[in-house]
Amino acid sequence: MDGLYLYCIREKNDSSIFFIKGIDNKNEVFVLPYKEIEAIVSGISLDEFDSDEIKRKAQENLNWIKEKIVLHEKVVEEAMKKNGKVVSVIPMKFGTIFAGEKRLIETLDEHYEQFKTALNKLEGKEEWGVKMYLTGKGQIEETIKTESEIIKEMESKIAGLPEGIAYFHESELKEAVSNEVLRKINDTKRNIFEELKMNTEDARECKILEKELTGRLEPMILNASYLIKTEMVDEFIQSAERKNKELNPQGFSLEYSGPWPPYYFGEQNV
């Protein structure tokens, strides 16, 4: 053990026992206090966690890197929990390593005010994620064909044309329908994003995850993160569930997850 792997930073806290092992699956996770904050760390071998070594392992053994990333997350999650409540943390990016305790303390000192401010801002708030998927494009198309005035007008116009000419207008109609479908999808997700934003402290849209990553057949159309006051979380969940029920028959589904370590809002505030 010659280096320290840093998981996250939080306010000084009297629960300092970690049940989970560190990133190397061997050394204990422990707390290194500094003034009013503390760093959650574990000892690591600098040979094993050398940057080139990690790159090589990431290429050769995916399970290795996957396991390390999940371990990182789990330590941060444990640091967030205290008697069933959520404690504010500032989660670090994967692979933040210090040569020793002295170097880490120097860094905590250097960034002390930033960390304090960020923790104050996150105090009593939780990060939750919301994802929307497109489950029934056909359904949306049907709705548009029966509801959109423009489309109905185009259809009745084509119906009155001789076959040969109608053929050329068919593709125009198709394009118009698919444009309307896209508009409907965009409007719906925008409305949901904004409606869920009410009664939250902050919200941001995140990267849409590809099908290859989600492992799902339905495309993701919205990936959002919200920062919510703890006392408002129940209401947020209820509203997300209500929206999901409303959206299902329209060809959309909505899922929420949390509380997450504030990866998105921590970043914004440090």
Added chain:
Amino acid sequence: MSEQKMMHATNATNLADILERVLDKGIVIAGDIQIKIADIELLTIKIRLLVASVDKAMEIGINWWQTDSFLSSKAKEAEIENENTELKKRLEKLEEKIKSA
């Protein structure tokens, strides 16, 4: 208080979420060592992680290994090698027959 559902890597979406957050979104402070995994590497890592299950991959249309020239040329090499060994064996047998005749 709501039931606190903490996230675990129990399904692909959660795993993708965790990868995205831990690798891309965590706070960067200058440590003595910062492990950097470039974006492209990251993406291949992510995809290959999920291609653990071939059936699943086929279902969602990731079948690049079937058209991957490296992989398919590997397959061809192996085929040629097998043919070679087979031919050598037959040649040896013939030579023995000639000798003994």
